[in-house]
Amino acid sequence: MHFFDFNLFKFTFFDLLDVLLVAFLIYQLYNLIRGTIAANIFIGLALLFGMYYVVKALHMQLLTGILGKFVDVGIIALIVVFQQEVRRFLLLVGKNASLQRNRAWWQYFFGKADAEKNNYARIKPIIDACKSLKSTRTGALIVFAKYYDEQFYQNSCEVIEGKISKRLLESIFQKTSPLHDGAVVIAENKIKSASCILPLTEKTDLPAQFGLRHRAGIGVTEANDATAIIISEETGELSYAKQGRVKMNISFAELEKLLNKDF
Structure with a gap:
């Protein structure tokens, strides 16, 4: 008789934090590309990556080789294709962490x-x-x-x-x-x-x-x-x-x- 190992599903506070942070990043990404051509490009890239893993699992060597070239430059391709979105995301992060925002709160309470x-x-x-x-x-x-x-x-x-x-x-x-x-x-x-x-x-x-x-x-x-x-x-x-x-x-x-x- 085999017993199911529930230790595989140990869930700590940091696991929860990890999931919440990933969910937040996905939500911000969705907000940045919603209603733009970038949304269609993102779906196209996701389908391309999904197709790569399917043909790889089916041992289709020719398609695996062709699609593998795209996957190999995946991160670089994402940065090039989503240049404007990456810029807006970094601006959003910098804006929220900027000293100007801290000065604004100081001014709000004291002046x-x-x-x-x-x-x-x-x-x-x-x-x-x-x-x-x-x-x-x-x-x-x-x-x-x-x-x-x-x-x-x-x-x-x-x-x-x-x-x-x-x-x-x-x-x-x-x-x-x-x-x-x-x-x-x-x-x-x-x-x-x-x-x-x-x-x-x-x-x-x-x-x-x-x-x-x-x-x-x-x-x-x-x-x-x-x-x-x-x-x-x-x-x-x-x-x-x-x-x-x-x-x-x-x-x-x-x-x-x-x-x-x-x-």
Whole structure:
């Protein structure tokens, strides 16, 4: 008579932690590629790897050799194919572990009133400009970059390095302005650049009314630690993009809360 060895199923606290961490990483990966072409690529690669192990088990030498070449460079292929997703994942990890987040908590507990007052003074010109642009249905894309990547932004932008002001933002996005076609990038408490050509999102499940401006606003928040305000030229509707997701038709009260939190 054979007895079943229950020692094989010993489950410790670290085993539970291991499972939870893997589940968290898979969930974050799912969030990063959900609704993008990368999701289809990931499924294709998974099928390719699965097929390799099937043909290997069936001793199909020719297919095993061909598919084995892909498997041998698996990690490198994943990094190349999912370059943007890997970048976004590392930005997410760095953002959560950054000293700036720790300073923000310190400020929240010990200097909240002063911080809110100073922050409102910073965002008021932006909100006022958005009100004006919305009322005239002037299309606009304003990006708030937490870290200003000169190589990413300056290659396709006109450098401004100007103080944030309502009139400057309004003048940039006027249809007769040579800088209106593109995005304004705000970082380090300045309007750093304008007329920026940004990467478009690869998401396939966006509303039909989203044009290039919305797709660029979402795309830049996928590739960088940034948020974006999008004002529709057709409807004047305000949208807010963050981490590849977009909130549509937001009010100015919502916009103020979002900017207070993120900017």
